[in-house]
Amino acid sequence: MEKSELLKIVGKRIKEIREDKGLSQVDLVGKIDGNIDTTNISRIESGRTNPTIFTLHRIAEGLDVSLQEIMNFGKPEN
Amino acid sequence: MEKSELLKIVGKRIKEIREDKGLSQVDLVGKIDGNIDTTNISRIESGRTNPTIFTLHRIAEGLDVSLQEIMNFGKPEN
DNA sequence: TTCCATCTTGACATATTTGACAAGTCAAGA
DNA sequence: TCTTGACTTGTCAAATATGTCAAGATGGAA
Numbered sequence: 001m002e003k004s005e006l007l008k009i010v011g012k013r014i015k016e017i018r019e020d021k022g023l024s025q026v027d028l029v030g031k032i033d034g035n036i037d038t039t040n041i042s043r044i045e046s047g048r049t050n051p052t053i054f055t056l057h058r059i060a061e062g063l064d065v066s067l068q069e070i071m072n073f074g075k076p077e078n
Numbered sequence: 079m080e081k082s083e084l085l086k087i088v089g090k091r092i093k094e095i096r097e098d099k100g101l102s103q104v105d106l107v108g109k110i111d112g113n114i115d116t117t118n119i120s121r122i123e124s125g126r127t128n129p130t131i132f133t134l135h136r137i138a139e140g141l142d143v144s145l146q147e148i149m150n151f152g153k154p155e156n
Numbered sequence: 157t158t159c160c161a162t163c164t165t166g167a168c169a170t171a172t173t174t175g176a177c178a179a180g181t182c183a184a185g186a
Numbered sequence: 187t188c189t190t191g192a193c194t195t196g197t198c199a200a201a202t203a204t205g206t207c208a209a210g211a212t213g214g215a216a
Binding site: 024025026038039041042043045046048052 | 191192193194195202203
């Protein structure tokens with residue numbers, strides 16, 4: 001899979017989970033440990049940046065889901 | 079979860095899968111698209127670096143597993 | 157011991173993520 | 187129209203991931 005494709009898929013997955021939980025980006029940031037702001041959430045959700053695993057981990061925690069759930073986008077052959 | 083703890087867990091998981099498949103780091107690098115070398119594999123496996131999702135994706139592809147499988151380390155509450 | 161394969165570690169340059177702030181866009185509603 | 191909330195986008199500095207090379211450590215086999 002191409003880099004930009006992966007980043008878009010991961011971003012969409014995060015946005016999907018966040019919206020399912022009825023959270024705004026500001027809400028999410030408020031639930032995340034340490035410093036992070038909506039600028040980064042926005043860039044990650046739109047696939048414009050290639051986040052580190054630790055950043056994704058903090059987002060997952062804020063969303064109350066596992067990292068595995070964020071990676072849950074079909075592609076069994078991956 | 080702490081950053082260093084997460085990185086160690088992810089690293090161990092990658093090393094575990096790689097060794098289960100009987101691959102050396104050099105073997106793995108040979109199966110990965112684009113540039114990557116054993117230096118990075120070693121640093122990631124030992125948790126000394128915080129890899130981006132795309133780097134993990136390429137490693138997963140080289141190991142013939144999904145990203146989800148690499149994130150498969152207990153912690154349902156995460 | 158000497159080789160050899162494997163892995164780790166340090167140093168370095170480059171690229172990019174991250175955090176922070178400001179400004180812009182857009183839609184909904186008063 | 188004006189305001190407000192939500193999100194996007196640009197810029198900047200600081201931190202760090204990545205790629206590369208070289209050297210060191212380790213263990214096994216000859």
